[in-house]
Amino acid sequence: MSLSVIVPVHKVQGYIRQCLDSILDPDIPNLEVIAVDDHSPDGCGEILDEFAERDPRVRVRHLEENVGLGHARNIGLDMATGDYVWFFDSDDHATEGAVRAIYDRLAETRPDVLVFDYARSYWNGKVKRSIINHLFREPPAPDVFTLEERPSVLEMMMTAWNKAIRREFLLDLGLRFSGGYYEDVNVTYPILMAAERLSLLDRVCYIYRQRRHGAITKTTGAKHFDAFAQYDRIFEFMDGMGPAADPFRNLMFDRTIWHLLVIIEREDRVHESEKPRFFAEMSATYNRHEPEGHVPPEPEDKPYLADKHRAIKANDYKGFLRVRATESRVKTTKRRTRKVGRLGKRGVRASKELAKDRYYQMQRKLPIDENLAVFAAYWYRGYACNPAAIYEKVRELAPHITPVWVVKPGARSTMPDGVEYVVAGSADYYRTLARAKYFVNNVNFPDFYVKRPGQVHLMTQHGTPLKKMGLDQMEYPVGANDMDFKALIQRSDRWDFLVSSNPLSTEAWQRGFPCGYEMLEIGYPRNDRLVTAGHDAEQRARLRDEVGVPDGATAILYAPTHRDYQRRYSPMFDIGRVVEQLGDDHVLLLRAHYYYKIKNMAADMGWPEGRVIDVSRHPSVEDLMIASDVLLTDYSSVMFDYANLDKPIVIYANDWETYRLTRGVNFDLMATPPGVVATTEDELVEAFVSRAAWSDAAAKDRADFQARFCPWDDGHAAERAVRRMFLGEKIPNPPR
Incomplete structure (x- = not known):
């Protein structure tokens, strides 16, 4: 069989x-x-x-x-x-x-x-x-x-x-x-x-x-009229069966009318203006196929079904609407009777917050500024990531646009010269959110924000999703961490465009955020710089000097990801011991995840001075990637960006199974790594000391990884984003 x-x-x-x-x-x-x-x-x-x-x-x-x-x-x-x-x-x-x-x-x-x-x-x-x-x-x-x-x-x-x-x-x-x-x-x-x-x-x-x-x-539309021809075919088939079909005629007829009622009564099927015509077709179908001696059904759970049948048979659309109105009133009354609620005491909001809310509501009634754009990244942490790359391209290709960043009070000092910004919580902030035409962010804007008709949102995200994201996280409660998925989807419904960096991202975003946006398969804007200027020797030398990398040293950028099963940052290996074993000609640039509040871990832990440089607060991870010689990470999305530089990547995966089971992943990194994989400290040291990370085998793995996950990073992603969103051009996606 x-x-x-x-x-x-x-x-x-x-x-x-x-x-x-x-x-x-x-x-x-x-x-x-x-x-x-x-x-x-x-x-x-x-x-x-x-x-x-x-x-x-x-x-x-x-x-x-x-x-x-x-x-x-x-x-x-x-x-x-x-x-x-x-x-x-x-x-x-x-x-x-x-x-x-x-x-x-x-x-x-x-x-x-x-x-x-x-x-x-x-x-x-x-x-x-x-x-x-x-x-x-x-x-x-x-x-x-x-x-x-x-x-x-x-x-x-x-x-x-x-x-x-x-x-x-x-x-x-x-x-x-x-x-x-x-x-x-x-x-x-x-x-x-x-x-x-x-x-x-x-x-x-x-x-x-x-x-x-x-x-x-x-989907609402005239295509739902197709149902009549489909059911005509069924009755034609039954006519061909002759008397053998007689035992099924009444039940098949009732199923037909049941389905047609579903179509006309749902709000998401037939346009309201088309419902009278649909009802007339129902009536014609009813009288064309009603079996001899048929009696309208009157089930206990649907007391108005027989009345609907009679209205359909008589082609009495007004009578049908009266039956539905009566049915709706009865259902509403029952729901109200069952609903027993208590009105809790509402806390009195502080007068300052109430004034801000009223001011925001007032500003939303004023016209939208067609040339005003809001930029933000990482929950208002500052100027960074894909939004920063798009911002720079907006100033070049769409000079009529006035771009304004939103930052937290503590991030003001990090803003580059000449970049206009408003501080979150200020009157300028609420006015800008209410009046701007365009919004670009790599995370969602706050829940209180109300998207007005005419406002346009571009969500860039901030990394290729090796880990599960959005609704996919529901199966992983450790990673979800009591996330409100309904609120998440409501926020995501505000997106008009969503950037995808590669085919894996497109698949993950469609599953994790099933909303009505247009997917922009354009590559990552933040990687444009890596592709076009990542090997500029003069720039690289300047950045190494700024960071403090000694001449001739091998600079290892260590950028681990966040682990949902840990309460605070804890290095996955003994950094001091590993650095000592690597020797004086290696420097570790420690880039802790932004979730962690770390001032200077290298000094706090007593690691070798000048050999472990804490760059967690450096404003640009792209600078650090260009300055480094090799990337050391675990499951961070930085590996997908770094692959564009075609420099060695080492994966330290001592807890892969734990991470995979608690956070969920979209592909098996161990089967398709971008370079050498180490699972113990000894293997980690060996990857550098033996130069295995620079071997031909590692280069082959890196090339395969880049072909799979960086196919659209060609240095023009930000331009494609600007042309689509701000200039309204229908730009072609890069070839698959």
């Missing part, structure tokens, strides 16, 4: 790896995965080819034009060779052990159609089993049956992805998925009626991802 899983793929690069990994059970040899790249404009095609290269069970078909989900499924069906086919949506995934359970159930029962259960996975982390899961058990089902023997199967989810179908059975019926919306109903209902052998698997095998954005059927 063999199984073909057909996966149409389009614009899901953030999810496709999880999807395929969940399907490719290594213990099932008679499995093939047919991935149909439906001319996806993102990195899906490359990801599919990666899987096909390492697993011969994966077959990829790249389409030259986008044909849509239904036709892509048909193409996959024509390619399939398995005894059974399973149509799988590429942003969903199977539960652990599900493929084996389905495979075993198929081998055991040999049905025409196997139906299994699913759960919905919501963006906020909640997972809920289907509300019809009782139909798998009540009453107990035999191993194999027909629809006439168990008509409740028709009430199960009408999608293709919760069914495994005998391929020859499907081909003999001549059924094909159609184009447009609801493309599977004209296949999934008929196969249940035609099957001589049905079987159930009372197990959650499939996780349906309820995405915040991107679900086609949750």
Whole structure:
């Protein structure tokens, strides 16, 4: 027995790896995965080819034009060779052990159609089993049956992805998925009626991802009218069955009207102006297909359903609206009756804070300054990172823009000469937030900030996400640290543009921040300088002198990441001992993570004077990268930036497993390191003393790493950002 899983793929690069990994059970040899790249404009095609290269069970078909989900499924069906086919949506995934359970159930029962259960996975982390899961058990089902023997199967989810179908059975019926919306109903209902052998698997095998954005059927528009043609096809199929379809006509008719009611009653489907026309089509469908002797259903949990049926049959849209209004009033009254709340005492805000709030509200009523731009970085810590690189390019390419930075009071002294700024909390600060047109930040602005219509936000982020970020952190409570994910997503909903530094980042950002922004796959603006001037000998000499690197010394930039499982910064190795073993010709530039409040650790710890230089407060990490000879880090995103310099990188990974399990990671750094990996102090010293970090093998690893993670860093990322956001140009992304 063999199984073909057909996966149409389009614009899901953030999810496709999880999807395929969940399907490719290594213990099932008679499995093939047919991935149909439906001319996806993102990195899906490359990801599919990666899987096909390492697993011969994966077959990829790249389409030259986008044909849509239904036709892509048909193409996959024509390619399939398995005894059974399973149509799988590429942003969903199977539960652990599900493929084996389905495979075993198929081998055991040999049905025409196997139906299994699913759960919905919501963006906020909640997972809920289907509300019809009782139909798998009540009453107990035999191993194999027909629809006439168990008509409740028709009430199960009408999608293709919760069914495994005998391929020859499907081909003999001549059924094909159609184009447009609801493309599977004209296949999934008929196969249940035609099957001589049905079987159930009372197990959650499939996780349906309820995405915040991107679900086609949750997009408002005229495409929802496609549903009428799809259901016409089902009744045409039943007419072809003759009397054999009579036992299902009433139930199928009620399911049809139920679905059409879902479409017209949801706010995110049909435009309000189109609802009268949609209702008229419903009425025509009702009168065209209503079975003889049909009685409108009156279930206890839906007391107004029969009234809706009667209004639809009579094409009485006003009457339908009256029924809905009555239903809504009753539901509202019940909710108010159930809601028992207590009004807590509201603390009186300090008069100063209240005055600021009122001032901010007043300023939001004034016109937006079309040429005013706000820049910020690292929670107002100062002038840095991608926003600084974009700021400099704005002054060059868009001189009509007035850029203003926001900084904390303590950061004022660090601001470069000539850079205009406002201090967080001041009246100028609130006025600038209220009136500016453009906003550029590498973190989110505060929750109190209200984005006005017409304001434009660019989120740059501040590193390639080796670690899990955003909603992906929900599975890692140590890393999440009681994060309010709802508030996080509300802040992220303010973004209009999100910068991606490489394909890995694009995948991670789409999963972690499923919002409505435009992804700018342009490389990292802060790396422009590394690419264009990183090997300037004169600049490098000046920076080494400023930092205090002795002539002829090998300068090691040590930049470790933050560890969520630690309360305070604690070096992962004995810095003093390692430096002593390296010898007088090595200098360690210690760059502690900005989360830690450190004044001068080198002096506090008594490390060799002049051999360990604390550069934690140096204003520019780019300066430090250029000044150094080699990078020593663990899991910090600085490695992705440093790779652009093509200088040696050493990874000290003494706690990789702990970090991976507590924080979560997006790829296995140990499998694709940018250079030498050390896990003990002795190995760390050896990497430098033996010059292994400068070896040909290390250079090869670094080149592979750079090709994978720095493909768009060409020195023009900031220019692309400015042209897209401030000048409104449709700039092409760098080639993949």
